[in-house]
Amino acid sequence: MSETRYREPGASWVALLYGPAFAALGAVAELLTGAPVHVVAWVLVGLGLAAITAPWIYARRRFLTVRVTSSALWQGREEVPLSSIAEVTDVGAPAGARVLGGGWSAPRKYDELPVRLDDGSVVLAWAKDGQALRAAIEDVKGWSA
Numbered sequence: 001m002s003e004t005r006y007r008e009p010g011a012s013w014v015a016l017l018y019g020p021a022f023a024a025l026g027a028v029a030e031l032l033t034g035a036p037v038h039v040v041a042w043v044l045v046g047l048g049l050a051a052i053t054a055p056w057i058y059a060r061r062r063f064l065t066v067r068v069t070s071s072a073l074w075q076g077r078e079e080v081p082l083s084s085i086a087e088v089t090d091v092g093a094p095a096g097a098r099v100l101g102g103g104w105s106a107p108r109k110y111d112e113l114p115v116r117l118d119d120g121s122v123v124l125a126w127a128k129d130g131q132a133l134r135a136a137i138e139d140v141k142g143w144s145a
Helices: 013-033 039-063 130-141
Strands: 004-008 066-069 072-075 078-081 085-087 111-117 122-127
Touching: 004 130, 013 039, 066 122, 066 130, 072 122, 111 130, 122 130
Parallel strands: none
Antiparallel strands: 004 066, 066 072, 072 078, 085 111, 111 122
C-alpha cells in the first residue's frame, strides 16, 4: 500500500449529525415553550434527516476525494500513476481537455490544475486547494517547487 502524501475527503461523516442535532433543537424548543414534546416525531425527524444525508456523504466521499500517494494521483475513482505525469507547473489547459475523475468539468468550488502527461496530452486535475495538490505532486516526484 502506498503512503498517502495528500488527501482531501469529499465530505465528512460529521454532517450525519446535523439532522439529529436539528431534531434535538426542535424538541428543546418545544420543551422551553411549554408545548407538549413530541419525542417520537423528533426522533423520526432526526433519523430521517440522517438517512437522507448518508447517501449524499457517501457519494461525495466516493467521487470527490482527492489523494496523492507515493505512486499515484487519485481523483474520485480514477487513478493516474505519478510515473505518467510529466509536468504540473506552467501547463496551459487547452479547450476540451479531459477532466480527471470522469466529469464534464471540474467540480464546483474546486480549483483546476492542468497536468501534462508523458504522452503529451493535458488533463485537468482538481482540488479544493490546487496549490497544495501541485506541491504534493512535485514533492513526491522530487521536483523543486
